[in-house]
Amino acid sequence: MKKWLIALASSLMLAFAANATIEIHEFDSLEQENQFKELSHTLRCPKCQNNTIGDSNAELAQDIRQKVYEMTKEGKSKDEIVDYMIARYGNFVTYNPPLTLATSILWLGPLFVIVLGFGLIIVRSRNNRAKKVVEAETWSDEKEAKLKALLEEEKETGDKQ
Template identity: 80%
Template sequence: MKKWLIAIVSSMVLALAANAAIEVHEFDSLEQENQFKELNHTLRCPKCQNNTIGDSNAELAVDLRQKVYEMTKEGKSKDEIVDYMIARYGNFVTYNPPLTFATAILWVGPLFVVIFGFGLIVVRSRKNRVKQAEQAGSEWSEEKEAQLKALLDEKETGDKQ
């Protein structure tokens, strides 16, 4: 009997802990509830980075969900809530940040680096080819030409004998 009592008390304690983790929000209308759910899935948690505030269990995400809930209950529109979050946490809080100079650098920068690097490789390889051609041309002198003719003459006379 004692074992059963301990099992029941343990399960009740675990049930209370699980119940405490569930957030319950009541809304005045279905539109408010839909707006809250949509914002929970479109705003990014600044701490977790790749989780939405609805998916994250971080304290900051819980606070953001509560703020979104309060603003939704106050009758604020989706754009007003998103603007508030951007003003407070920056463009990072949205998954689709607007195109600004800073975000343009993030998108164009790597492309520029690849093009610049490829161009640098092409220019250096062409310079090396020209340098090698010049060295080959400058190393060939009349003395070497005479040596080559002498070798060829020796070979021709050696073959005929």
């Protein structure tokens, strides 16, 4: 019985090891290999959260890697491959999307938030400063009126005694 369990366990491990394959790509030149590596680390997997196609094991990333390999072997330039991927998967496939109407929020949003934040800080500080000046002036006027009333009252009571 022990022998059968050991045989079963070893055959399962062998099957899992055979299933874990490594992609091997052969290129005609060093330039093609460098282009493939660069594209594998600069194109984003549309399915994964912020992973490159070289880092991702998703089926879609594997398909994109294979397509990049095929296009590189065909002699396509980096720009042609990136343009093809953008046409097929959208601007999300690149880490630096171009400035278009759709991506303007991504590019201009942080700048808008910073300007709006500083604007609010300046407006609030000016309003607080203006309120303090107004409160100080009204406080002084009220205080002066009360003081005059008290002094007159004191004079009247002092004269009577």
